Amino acid sequence: MKTKTKTLSLKERGLTNFESIMWVFTRLSALGMYALILFALIGALVMGARNNMNLADVMRWSFMPNVTHVEGTDLQDLEPWATPFWKLTASALLLLATAHGVHGLVVIADDYIVTKRGRNVVRLLSIVFMTAMMLMGLWIIWTS
Numbered sequence: 001m002k003t004k005t006k007t008l009s010l011k012e013r014g015l016t017n018f019e020s021i022m023w024v025f026t027r028l029s030a031l032g033m034y035a036l037i038l039f040a041l042i043g044a045l046v047m048g049a050r051n052n053m054n055l056a057d058v059m060r061w062s063f064m065p066n067v068t069h070v071e072g073t074d075l076q077d078l079e080p081w082a083t084p085f086w087k088l089t090a091s092a093l094l095l096l097a098t099a100h101g102v103h104g105l106v107v108i109a110d111d112y113i114v115t116k117r118g119r120n121v122v123r124l125l126s127i128v129f130m131t132a133m134m135l136m137g138l139w140i141i142w143t144s
Helices: 018-046 055-063 084-112 116-143
Strands: none
Touching: 018 055, 018 084, 084 116
16 A cells, blocks of 8 residues: 655745754854865965964964964964955854854753743843854954
8 A cells, every 4th residue: 555645835844934944054054164164274284384383273273264373383474374365264254153152052041941031031142142252253353
């Protein structure tokens, strides 16, 4: 006997609600962070880090490609490391990581806060703190 499968629309499956979209965002932002870190690591090695930097400095650069992370190394020329391109890369990594992390904290808080009002307060505070951290981080990246 052959059973007939039921086909559900996206709306019936519930894949278009906010929680499902944030679930996808969390997975894609993690992949984006891995890609940016790998990109910064390869960029550092191409720009001469393999001969003039130790592993700790290379990894520090990879996780936040900011010129201040390579100033104390044996690099002769810091110009390639201080371009707007690397500042944009650092900004993208900062924004992705902050949003990814704050969303994770909100999901954990939702498990422990039982009232709807309490969850809304935590979400609002999280958005305020996330925005403040992003602005401070961007200011540090672009002014250093």
